[in-house]
Amino acid sequence: MKKHYIIFAGLVMVGILYPQMFPGYLSVAITLLLYAGWATAWDILGGWAGQVSLGHASFVGLGAYFVAVGTAHHEIAPWWSILMALVAAAMLAYLWGRLTFKLKGPYFTLSTIAIAEIFRLIAINEGWLTGGATGVFIMTLPEPFGLDLFSRQVNYYLALAFAAITVLVVMLISCSKFGYQLRAVREDEDSAMASGINPTTVKLKAFMLSGALTALGGGIYAIFLSFIEPHIIFYLLLSVQIALTAIIGGRGTIWGPCVGALLIVGSGEIFRTTFAEANMLIYGLLIMVVVIFMPRGIVGEPARYLIRRVYAKRAQG
Amino acid sequence: MPSALKADGITVSFGGVVAVNDVSLDVEQGKILGLIGPNGAGKTTLFNALTGFVTPQAGRIYLHGNEITRLPPYMRTRVGIGRTFQTERPFEELTLLENVLVAAFLKEPKRKKAEQLAMDVLEKVGLADRYDQPALDLNLARRRRLELAKALAVQPSVLFLDEMMAGLNPPALKEMIEFVRRLTDQNLTIVMVEHIMEAIIELSDHVIVMANGSVITEGLPRDVIEDPRVITAYLGED
Numbered sequence: 001m002k003k004h005y006i007i008f009a010g011l012v013m014v015g016i017l018y019p020q021m022f023p024g025y026l027s028v029a030i031t032l033l034l035y036a037g038w039a040t041a042w043d044i045l046g047g048w049a050g051q052v053s054l055g056h057a058s059f060v061g062l063g064a065y066f067v068a069v070g071t072a073h074h075e076i077a078p079w080w081s082i083l084m085a086l087v088a089a090a091m092l093a094y095l096w097g098r099l100t101f102k103l104k105g106p107y108f109t110l111s112t113i114a115i116a117e118i119f120r121l122i123a124i125n126e127g128w129l130t131g132g133a134t135g136v137f138i139m140t141l142p143e144p145f146g147l148d149l150f151s152r153q154v155n156y157y158l159a160l161a162f163a164a165i166t167v168l169v170v171m172l173i174s175c176s177k178f179g180y181q182l183r184a185v186r187e188d189e190d191s192a193m194a195s196g197i198n199p200t201t202v203k204l205k206a207f208m209l210s211g212a213l214t215a216l217g218g219g220i221y222a223i224f225l226s227f228i229e230p231h232i233i234f235y236l237l238l239s240v241q242i243a244l245t246a247i248i249g250g251r252g253t254i255w256g257p258c259v260g261a262l263l264i265v266g267s268g269e270i271f272r273t274t275f276a277e278a279n280m281l282i283y284g285l286l287i288m289v290v291v292i293f294m295p296r297g298i299v300g301e302p303a304r305y306l307i308r309r310v311y312a313k314r315a316q317g
Numbered sequence: 318m319p320s321a322l323k324a325d326g327i328t329v330s331f332g333g334v335v336a337v338n339d340v341s342l343d344v345e346q347g348k349i350l351g352l353i354g355p356n357g358a359g360k361t362t363l364f365n366a367l368t369g370f371v372t373p374q375a376g377r378i379y380l381h382g383n384e385i386t387r388l389p390p391y392m393r394t395r396v397g398i399g400r401t402f403q404t405e406r407p408f409e410e411l412t413l414l415e416n417v418l419v420a421a422f423l424k425e426p427k428r429k430k431a432e433q434l435a436m437d438v439l440e441k442v443g444l445a446d447r448y449d450q451p452a453l454d455l456n457l458a459r460r461r462r463l464e465l466a467k468a469l470a471v472q473p474s475v476l477f478l479d480e481m482m483a484g485l486n487p488p489a490l491k492e493m494i495e496f497v498r499r500l501t502d503q504n505l506t507i508v509m510v511e512h513i514m515e516a517i518i519e520l521s522d523h524v525i526v527m528a529n530g531s532v533i534t535e536g537l538p539r540d541v542i543e544d545p546r547v548i549t550a551y552l553g554e555d
Contacts, residue, residue, distance in 0.1 A: 177422045177431070180411075184419040187408035190370065194402070196394035196423040196471055252410075304451075307412075311450045 001175055004254055008167060015160045019153055026152040030224055032265040033159035034217050039245035039257030040166040041213035046243060047251030048170075048179065049206040050186030051101075055112030057238040058119045059089050059211045063218025064228050065123065068136040077142050078149070082219040086212045093211030097204045116239055123230035135229035138222065155224045162217050163258070169213065170254055182206055186252070214242075248290045250297025259299050320382070321346040321506035322367070322475050327376035329359075329366050336362040337373070338530040344475070344523070349497075349507040351521030351538065353514075355551050358527040360510045361403060361479065367508070368400045368477055369393045380475065395423065399473030403480045403510075405460040407452035413439060413463055414448040420470035435470055442466045442496070458489040465496075476500065478509040482516045494519055514542065526550065 018029060038060065046052050063085040070081030100111040123130045130136070141149040148154060173179040181202045184192040189199045222228050232238070241264070249260025263286070271282045294301040322344045329337040337359040344350045352360050365371035367378060369390035378386045385393055394400075408416050417435035425431040439445040442462040452463060461481055468476060478497070482490055494516050501507060511517050517524060518538045525535040528550040534541060541547060 175428065177426055177428070180415065180419045180422060183411060183415075184408055187410060188406050190390075191402065191406040191408065191467075192419070193370075193390040194368075194394060194400050194471075195420040195467065196391050197419070198389070198391045307451060308454070311454070 001171075004171055007255070008164075008171065012160075012164055015164070019156055026156050028265065028269050030152070030156050030159045032261050033156075033163040034221055034224075035242070035245050035265055036258045036261035037159070037163040037166045037217045038214055038242045039249065039261055040163070040170055041210050041217065042242050043210075043246040043251060043257050044170060044173070044182075044213070045203075045206045045210040046246055047253070047256070048173070048182040048186065049203050050252075051203055051207070052109045052243065053112040053207075053210075054109055054236065054239045054243055055096075055116030056210075056214050056242045057234050057236065058092070058116045059214035060218035060221060060238060060242075061119060061123060061230070061234040062089050062092065063215030063220075064222035064225075064233050065130060065136070065218075066215075067219040067222040068138050068228050069130060071138050071141060072131070072136050077144075078219065078223060079144070082216060085215045085219055089211040089215035090208040093207040094204060096211075097200075097207040101200055101203050113236060113239075116234065116236065120230060120234035123234050130230065133230060135227060138226040141223065149223055150226065155220070158220045158223065159217075162220050165216070166213050167254065167258065169209070174254055178202075178205070183252070244287060246297075248287065248297055250300030250303070253297065253299045253303060256297050256299040260297070263298065319346055320344070321348075321380070322508065323379040323382075324367060325377045325379075327363060327366055327373050327378070329362050329371055329373045335530050337366060339376075340525075340527070340530075340532055341376075342525060344506055344508060346474075346506050347501055347504045348522040349501060349509065349520050351517040351524040352508065352510045352527065353512070353517055353524060354527035354533075357529075358550075359530040360527055363527070364400075364477060364479055364508070364510050368398055394471050394473075397474035398477065399468040399471050399475070400477040401461075401464040401468050401479055401481060403483075405464040407455070407460060407463050407467075409453040410451065412449045412451055413444055413455075413466075416452050416463060417466045417470045420467045423471045438466045438470045441469070458485055461485065461493070469500075473505070475506045475508065478507060478511075480510055480512060482511055482513040490516070518542070 019026060038056065042053065042056050063082065066081040066085035066088065067078045070076035071078060096115060100108055100115070103111055124133045143149070181197050184195060184197055185199045185202050192199055245260040245264050246257040248263060249258065250256025267286060268283065271278065275282060290298065296304055320343050324340065324342050327337055327340045328335065340363055342350065352363065354360050362371060366373045369388060377384055380396060380398065385396060388396070408419065414432070414435055417438055418431055421431040421435040421438070425434050436445060436448065439448055442465055444459060444462055444466065455463060465481065482493055485493060490513065497507065497520055509520070521538045523535065524538045524541045526533050526541055526547050533546050533550055534544050
C-alpha cells in the first residue's frame with residue numbers, strides 16, 4: 001500500500017509542475033485529468049462493487065448544470081453550487097439505487113441507460129430550469145483570491161485536484177472494511193450476506209460516493225467549457241466513455257482508470273492529428289484488443305499474473 | 318443446557334411443491350444436530366430457511382430464545398449464525414486472508430485486529446501458510462476449509478455446515494471430522510446436513526431424518542440408522 005502512496009505523491013508533483021513544462025498543452029491535460037477522475041469515481045461502483053453503470057453522464061450533467069445554471073441564472077458562486085451538486089448527486093444516487101439494485105448484471109446496466117436518458121430529456125425540454133436545448137453560457141465568474149476561473153491554468157489545477165481527490169478516496173477505501181465489503185458483494189452476494197454484509201446498503205453507499213465525486217468533476221467541467229449543452233453533457237456516449245476508460249485500464253484497481261484515461265485521451269489526441277479519418281477505427285481496435293486479450297484491463301491483467309506467479313514459485317520450493 | 322436453536326412447524330413451498338412440511342427441531346447449546354435423508358428430502362431447503370436464505374410460509378425460528386424468523390440472512394449472521402455453502406463460495410479474486418478478513422470485519426471493525434482474527438482462524442483450519450494465495454487456485458479439500466474459516470470468522474454461536482464432508486478422500490474426511498468435533502469443545506452449536514454416514518454417526522448428538530419434506534424419525538445416530546423407516550426411505554420398498 002505504501003508503494004501506492006509514493007506513486008501518488010510522485011504523480012501529484014509531476015501534475016503540479018506540468019503547466020510550467022508544457023504550457024501549450026493544458027486543454028488535453030485537463031480533459032485527461034477529468035476522465036481520470038470520472039473513471040476512478042465510476043470504478044467505485046463499477047469496479048469495486050461490480051455494478052456496471054452506463055448512466056454516469058447524469059452525474060456529470062448534474063454537477064455541470066448546478067454550476068452553470070447557478071452562476072448564469074441565480075448568481076450563486078460555483079463553490080456553493082458544487083457543494084449543492086454533491087448533496088444532490090448523493091441523493092439522486094440513493095433513489096436511483098433503491099429503484100434499480102434489485103436488478104442484477106446486465107439488467108442493472110440497461111436500467112442505468114434508461115434513467116440517464118430521462119435526465120437528458122429533462123435537460124432538453126424543461127427550459128425554465130435548464131436553459132433547454134440551446135444550453136447555458138457561463139458569462140461571469142467570481143474571482144476568489146484574485147484567481148481568474150476562466151484561465152486555463154486555474155482550470156488545470158482544479159482538474160488536477162479533482163483527479164487527486166478521487167484517487168486518494170479509492171486508495172483509502174481499498175484497504176478499509178468498506179473496500180472489502182465492496183469486493184465481497186461484487187464476488188458473491190449470498191456469500192457476502194453469510195459474512196453479515198447487507199449487499200444493498202453497501203452498493204448504495206458505493207453509488208452515492210461514486211455519483212457525488214462524478215458530479216464534482218462535472219462542476220469543474222462546466223467551468224472549463226463555460227458553455228454546456230444537454231446533447232453533449234447528458235449523452236450516452238459520455239457515460240460509455242467514462243465506463244470504457246475504467247474497463248480498459250482495469251476495473252477494481254487503484255491505477256487502472258488513470259492508465260485508461262492516459263491511453264484513451266492520449267491516443268485520441270495523437271490519432272486525431274495524424275490519422276484524422278482513421279481516428280475512430282483505431283479507437284475501436286484498441287478497445288477490442290484490450291477486451292479480448294486483457295479482460296481485466298491493462299493494469300488488472302499483469303497485476304493478477306504477478307500475484308499468481310509469485311505464489312506458484314513459492315509453492316514449488 | 319439451554320436451547321441454542323429452536324424451530325417450530327417450519328413449512329416451505331415453491332409454487333405447489335411443499336419442500337419442507339411442518340418440521341420442528343430444538344438443539345441444545347454445544348451439541349451437534351445431524352440432518353440426513355435421501356436426495357430431494359428438503360434438507361437443504363430447511364437449512365436455507367433456518368439461515369434466512371429462503372422464507373418459510375409458516376413456522377417460527379428462535380436463536381437463544383429470540384425470534385429470528387423475519388430477519389434477513391445478514392442480520393442472522395450478525396446475531397450469531399454462521400454458515401457454509403454446499404458448493405463452496407470463496408471470493409475467488411481475493412486471497413485466502415482477504416476472504417476470511419471480509420468475515421472477520423463483522424466483529425472487529427479495525428483492520429489490524431480483523432487481520433489478526435482472520436489469521437488465527439486460518440491457522441485453526443490449517444491454511445495459514447497459504448494466506449496470500451488467491452482463492453481461485455485452491456483444491457477441493459482446501460476450499461472446504463476456507464469455507465469453514467469464513468463461517469468461523471464471524472464468530473457464530475450456531476454453525477450450519479452444508480455437506481462439508483462430501484467428496485473428501487479418507488484422510489481429509491478424518492481430519493474434518495476431528496476438526497468439527499473440536500469446535501463443540503468451545504460451546505459452539507452445530508447443525509449439519511450430511512450424506513457421509515461415518516461423519517453423522519461419529520459427530521451427531523441427535524439425528525433428524527427427512528424424506529419428502531417431512532421428518533420421518535429422529536433420535537440417537539445408532540438407533541436412527543437401524544430404523545426400518547429410514548432404510549426404506551433410502552433404499553425404497555420391495
